[in-house]
Amino acid sequence: MNGFVHSFESLGTLDGPGVRCVVFLQGCPLRCVYCHNPDTWDKTKGTVFSAEEVVRRVSRYRAYFGEFGGITVSGGEPLLQAEFVTKIFRLCREAGIHTVLDTSGHGANAANLMPLLQETDMVLLDVKMTTEQDYAEKTGGSLRQAMDFLSLLERQRIPVWIRQVVVPGITDSQENLFRLADLLADKECVQKVEFLPFRKLCKEKYDQLQIPFPLDRVPETTDAFCEEYSNRFYELWASKKKKR
Ligand code: SF4
Secondary structure, three states: OEEEEEEEEEEEOOOOOOOEEEEEEOOOOOOOOOOOOHHHOOHHHOEEEEHHHHHHHHHOOHHHHOOOOEEEEEOOOHHHHHHHHHHHHHHHHHOOOEEEEEEOOOOOOHHHHHHHHOOOOEEEEEOOOOOHHHHHHHHOOOHHHHHHHHHHHHHHOOOEEEEEEEOOOOOOOHHHHHHHHHHHOOOOOEEEEEEEEOOOOOHHHHHHHOOOOOOOOOOOOOHHHHHHHHHHHHHHHHHHHHHO
Protein backbone atom coordinates (compact mmCIF):
# COMPACT_ATOMS: atom_id res chain seq x y z
CA MET A 1 0.00 0.00 0.00
CA ASN A 2 1.61 3.26 -1.19
CA GLY A 3 0.67 6.90 -0.61
CA PHE A 4 1.82 10.45 -1.30
CA VAL A 5 3.81 12.04 1.53
CA HIS A 6 4.70 15.73 1.76
CA SER A 7 7.18 15.62 4.67
CA PHE A 8 8.03 14.36 8.16
CA GLU A 9 8.53 16.34 11.37
CA SER A 10 10.55 14.11 13.65
CA LEU A 11 9.88 15.43 17.15
CA GLY A 12 6.79 17.65 17.20
CA THR A 13 5.10 18.78 20.41
CA LEU A 14 2.18 20.75 18.93
CA ASP A 15 0.10 18.10 17.19
CA GLY A 16 -1.34 15.87 19.89
CA PRO A 17 -0.19 14.62 23.29
CA GLY A 18 3.48 14.14 24.16
CA VAL A 19 6.34 14.06 21.68
CA ARG A 20 5.24 12.90 18.24
CA CYS A 21 6.52 12.13 14.79
CA VAL A 22 4.23 14.05 12.43
CA VAL A 23 3.69 12.75 8.90
CA PHE A 24 2.27 15.35 6.52
CA LEU A 25 0.43 13.79 3.61
CA GLN A 26 -0.02 15.39 0.23
CA GLY A 27 -3.40 16.45 -1.20
CA CYS A 28 -6.30 18.49 0.18
CA PRO A 29 -9.90 18.99 -1.06
CA LEU A 30 -10.27 22.33 0.81
CA ARG A 31 -8.81 25.76 0.09
CA CYS A 32 -8.76 27.59 3.43
CA VAL A 33 -8.03 31.29 3.04
CA TYR A 34 -5.44 31.11 5.85
CA CYS A 35 -3.82 27.84 4.73
CA HIS A 36 -0.13 27.80 5.62
CA ASN A 37 0.62 24.71 3.50
CA PRO A 38 -0.53 25.48 -0.07
CA ASP A 39 2.31 23.23 -1.26
CA THR A 40 0.32 20.23 0.07
CA TRP A 41 -2.79 20.88 -2.03
CA ASP A 42 -1.84 18.93 -5.15
CA LYS A 43 -1.80 15.21 -4.31
CA THR A 44 0.43 14.23 -7.20
CA LYS A 45 3.31 16.48 -6.04
CA GLY A 46 4.12 14.28 -3.05
CA THR A 47 6.82 11.63 -2.65
CA VAL A 48 5.58 8.05 -2.91
CA PHE A 49 6.15 6.00 0.26
CA SER A 50 4.87 2.58 1.27
CA ALA A 51 3.07 2.33 4.63
CA GLU A 52 5.91 0.08 5.84
CA GLU A 53 8.52 2.72 4.93
CA VAL A 54 6.56 5.40 6.81
CA VAL A 55 6.31 3.24 9.94
CA ARG A 56 9.99 2.27 9.76
CA ARG A 57 10.87 5.95 9.68
CA VAL A 58 8.50 6.84 12.53
CA SER A 59 9.82 3.95 14.64
CA ARG A 60 13.30 5.52 14.68
CA TYR A 61 11.96 8.10 17.14
CA ARG A 62 10.00 5.83 19.44
CA ALA A 63 12.55 6.21 22.26
CA TYR A 64 11.42 9.86 22.48
CA PHE A 65 7.66 9.17 22.49
CA GLY A 66 7.49 8.40 26.22
CA GLU A 67 4.15 7.56 27.77
CA PHE A 68 1.91 9.81 25.66
CA GLY A 69 3.64 10.41 22.30
CA GLY A 70 3.44 8.53 19.01
CA ILE A 71 2.54 9.24 15.38
CA THR A 72 0.31 12.05 14.10
CA VAL A 73 -0.78 11.91 10.47
CA SER A 74 -1.63 15.37 9.18
CA GLY A 75 -1.81 17.11 5.82
CA GLY A 76 -2.97 18.40 3.52
CA GLU A 77 -5.97 16.26 4.37
CA PRO A 78 -5.14 12.68 5.43
CA LEU A 79 -8.70 11.45 4.81
CA LEU A 80 -8.02 11.80 1.07
CA GLN A 81 -5.68 8.81 1.53
CA ALA A 82 -7.74 7.00 4.16
CA GLU A 83 -6.70 3.48 3.14
CA PHE A 84 -3.01 4.41 3.26
CA VAL A 85 -3.44 5.94 6.74
CA THR A 86 -5.36 2.86 7.88
CA LYS A 87 -2.42 0.67 6.92
CA ILE A 88 0.09 3.01 8.63
CA PHE A 89 -1.98 3.10 11.82
CA ARG A 90 -2.50 -0.68 11.82
CA LEU A 91 1.26 -1.22 11.61
CA CYS A 92 1.86 1.43 14.30
CA ARG A 93 -0.58 -0.19 16.67
CA GLU A 94 1.05 -3.57 16.13
CA ALA A 95 4.29 -1.87 17.15
CA GLY A 96 2.65 -0.25 20.19
CA ILE A 97 2.74 3.31 18.79
CA HIS A 98 -0.15 5.68 19.68
CA THR A 99 -2.02 6.97 16.59
CA VAL A 100 -3.47 10.47 16.08
CA LEU A 101 -5.32 11.71 13.00
CA ASP A 102 -5.21 15.47 12.31
CA THR A 103 -8.12 16.26 9.97
CA SER A 104 -10.87 18.63 8.83
CA GLY A 105 -13.28 15.69 8.54
CA HIS A 106 -13.48 16.08 4.74
CA GLY A 107 -12.35 13.76 1.98
CA ALA A 108 -13.20 10.17 3.01
CA ASN A 109 -16.12 7.99 1.96
CA ALA A 110 -18.25 5.81 4.23
CA ALA A 111 -16.53 2.63 3.07
CA ASN A 112 -12.98 3.66 3.97
CA LEU A 113 -13.72 5.78 7.03
CA MET A 114 -14.76 3.11 9.53
CA PRO A 115 -11.70 0.87 9.01
CA LEU A 116 -9.51 3.93 9.61
CA LEU A 117 -11.32 4.97 12.79
CA GLN A 118 -10.92 1.46 14.14
CA GLU A 119 -7.13 2.00 14.07
CA THR A 120 -7.25 5.58 15.41
CA ASP A 121 -6.53 6.33 19.08
CA MET A 122 -7.34 10.03 18.92
CA VAL A 123 -8.44 12.77 16.50
CA LEU A 124 -7.45 16.43 16.19
CA LEU A 125 -10.47 17.94 14.42
CA ASP A 126 -10.16 21.38 12.88
CA VAL A 127 -13.55 23.12 13.12
CA LYS A 128 -12.60 25.89 10.76
CA MET A 129 -15.69 28.11 10.81
CA THR A 130 -18.90 28.16 12.84
CA THR A 131 -21.42 29.10 10.14
CA GLU A 132 -22.19 27.16 6.99
CA GLN A 133 -21.77 30.29 4.88
CA ASP A 134 -18.31 31.13 6.26
CA TYR A 135 -17.23 27.51 5.97
CA ALA A 136 -18.18 27.43 2.29
CA GLU A 137 -16.78 30.87 1.47
CA LYS A 138 -13.53 30.68 3.44
CA THR A 139 -12.59 27.01 2.99
CA GLY A 140 -14.69 25.44 0.23
CA GLY A 141 -15.88 22.84 2.77
CA SER A 142 -18.96 22.30 4.93
CA LEU A 143 -19.64 22.82 8.63
CA ARG A 144 -22.28 20.05 8.43
CA GLN A 145 -19.61 17.66 7.16
CA ALA A 146 -17.26 18.53 10.03
CA MET A 147 -20.06 18.16 12.61
CA ASP A 148 -21.25 14.85 11.14
CA PHE A 149 -17.70 13.62 11.43
CA LEU A 150 -17.56 14.76 15.07
CA SER A 151 -20.85 12.94 15.79
CA LEU A 152 -19.33 9.79 14.33
CA LEU A 153 -16.30 10.18 16.62
CA GLU A 154 -18.68 10.64 19.56
CA ARG A 155 -20.48 7.40 18.68
CA GLN A 156 -17.17 5.58 18.28
CA ARG A 157 -15.95 7.02 21.62
CA ILE A 158 -12.73 8.33 20.10
CA PRO A 159 -11.12 11.14 22.12
CA VAL A 160 -11.01 14.45 20.24
CA TRP A 161 -9.13 17.71 20.53
CA ILE A 162 -10.85 20.49 18.59
CA ARG A 163 -8.73 23.15 16.90
CA GLN A 164 -9.56 26.48 15.34
CA VAL A 165 -7.33 29.14 13.80
CA VAL A 166 -8.17 32.59 15.20
CA VAL A 167 -8.24 34.95 12.22
CA PRO A 168 -8.91 38.67 12.82
CA GLY A 169 -12.29 39.69 11.41
CA ILE A 170 -13.24 36.07 10.64
CA THR A 171 -13.02 33.80 13.73
CA ASP A 172 -12.17 36.23 16.53
CA SER A 173 -15.65 37.38 17.60
CA GLN A 174 -17.72 36.64 20.70
CA GLU A 175 -20.44 35.30 18.37
CA ASN A 176 -17.99 32.76 17.01
CA LEU A 177 -17.24 31.61 20.57
CA PHE A 178 -20.96 31.26 21.34
CA ARG A 179 -21.55 29.21 18.21
CA LEU A 180 -18.54 26.98 18.85
CA ALA A 181 -19.57 26.39 22.47
CA ASP A 182 -23.08 25.47 21.22
CA LEU A 183 -21.70 23.07 18.62
CA LEU A 184 -19.57 21.29 21.23
CA ALA A 185 -21.89 21.43 24.26
CA ASP A 186 -23.17 17.85 23.94
CA LYS A 187 -19.96 16.21 22.72
CA GLU A 188 -18.44 14.15 25.52
CA CYS A 189 -15.61 12.95 23.30
CA VAL A 190 -14.13 16.47 23.16
CA GLN A 191 -11.34 16.70 25.73
CA LYS A 192 -9.79 20.00 24.76
CA VAL A 193 -10.24 22.99 22.45
CA GLU A 194 -7.13 24.71 21.08
CA PHE A 195 -7.11 28.16 19.49
CA LEU A 196 -4.19 28.69 17.14
CA PRO A 197 -2.99 32.17 16.17
CA PHE A 198 -3.23 33.19 12.51
CA ARG A 199 0.30 33.63 11.12
CA LYS A 200 1.66 34.79 7.79
CA LEU A 201 4.94 32.86 7.67
CA CYS A 202 3.46 30.98 4.72
CA LYS A 203 3.53 34.07 2.48
CA GLU A 204 6.84 33.01 0.94
CA LYS A 205 5.32 29.67 -0.15
CA TYR A 206 2.43 31.48 -1.87
CA ASP A 207 4.91 33.74 -3.67
CA GLN A 208 6.97 30.73 -4.82
CA LEU A 209 3.83 28.98 -6.09
CA GLN A 210 2.66 32.24 -7.68
CA ILE A 211 -0.67 32.02 -5.87
CA PRO A 212 -2.07 35.23 -4.31
CA PHE A 213 -2.32 34.96 -0.49
CA PRO A 214 -5.96 35.94 0.26
CA LEU A 215 -5.21 37.30 3.75
CA ASP A 216 -2.13 39.30 2.87
CA ARG A 217 -3.55 42.46 4.49
CA VAL A 218 -4.98 40.81 7.59
CA PRO A 219 -2.84 41.32 10.74
CA GLU A 220 -1.47 38.30 12.62
CA THR A 221 -3.16 37.21 15.85
CA THR A 222 -1.15 37.65 19.04
CA ASP A 223 -0.55 34.80 21.49
CA ALA A 224 -2.00 36.99 24.26
CA PHE A 225 -5.28 37.44 22.36
CA CYS A 226 -5.52 33.69 21.71
CA GLU A 227 -5.01 32.95 25.40
CA GLU A 228 -7.67 35.43 26.47
CA TYR A 229 -10.04 34.18 23.72
CA SER A 230 -9.48 30.62 24.90
CA ASN A 231 -10.28 31.57 28.51
CA ARG A 232 -13.54 33.19 27.37
CA PHE A 233 -14.40 30.07 25.38
CA TYR A 234 -13.84 27.69 28.30
CA GLU A 235 -16.13 29.78 30.54
CA LEU A 236 -18.89 29.75 27.92
CA TRP A 237 -18.44 26.07 27.15
CA ALA A 238 -18.64 25.13 30.83
CA SER A 239 -21.86 27.11 31.31
CA LYS A 240 -23.46 25.58 28.19
CA LYS A 241 -22.50 22.07 29.29
CA LYS A 242 -23.97 22.72 32.74
CA LYS A 243 -27.29 23.80 31.24
CA ARG A 244 -27.72 20.55 29.30
S1 SF4 B 1 -7.48 21.81 5.28
FE1 SF4 B 1 -5.40 22.36 5.95
S2 SF4 B 1 -4.09 21.92 4.18
FE2 SF4 B 1 -6.21 21.95 3.43
S3 SF4 B 1 -6.50 24.05 2.68
FE3 SF4 B 1 -7.23 23.97 4.80
S4 SF4 B 1 -5.49 24.59 6.07
FE4 SF4 B 1 -4.70 24.04 4.02
